[in-house]
Every structure is written in structure tokens, then in C-alpha cells.
Amino acid sequence: MKDRVLTLPDDELLFWNRVTVRLRREELPGKPERIVRCVTCGEKVFDAKDIMGEGDNAGPLCVSCAHGAYYQTGE
Numbered sequence: 012m013k014d015r016v017l018t019l020p021d022d023e024l025l026f027w028n029r030v031t032v033r034l035r036r037e038e039l040p041g042k043p044e045r046i047v048r049c050v051t052c053g054e055k056v057f058d059a060k061d062i063m064g065e066g067d068n069a070g071p072l073c074v075s076c077a078h079g080a081y082y083q084t085g086e
């Protein structure tokens with residue numbers, strides 16, 4: 012069976028279907044239209060991916076500063 016998959020013609024293995032993908036303007040590929048700096052770490056944040064901070068962190072924040080990083084630094 013495994014070898015059969017490797018030899019099947021595309022039209023037996025797959026089907027094709029036209030789809031519509033809705034993207035926001037800032038999700039489109041290409042040159043960023045808006046760049047801001049995170050008020051906490053100074054990292055550049057592109058195209059509306061910043062989160063507006065409040066209080067001591069008032070201003071645009073990167074995702075890591077707003078919600079915490081998905082990684083930990085090594086020591």
C-alpha cells in the first residue's frame with residue numbers, strides 16, 4: 012500500500028478545488044506598510060502585529076512583551 016501511494020497519478024491521489032482565502036491587508040505578503048517600535052524592548056513590530064500597552068507600558072508592544080515569549084533564554 013505504501014508503495015502504491017508513491018506511484019498513483021495526481022488525479023487519483025488528490026483533488027483540486029478552487030478556494031477563496033480572506034486576508035487582512037496587513038497579512039498580505041510584501042513590504043510592510045507600518046512599522047512601530049515596542050516601547051519595552053525596542054524591537055520593530057510590523058503591520059499591526061503590535062498590541063497596545065497600558066500604564067507603565069503605554070504604547071505599542073511586541074507579542075513577547077505583551078503576552079510573554081514562547082521561549083526561555085539559556086543561562
Ligand SMILES: [Zn+2]
Binds near residue numbers: 051054072
Ligand atoms: Zn517587546
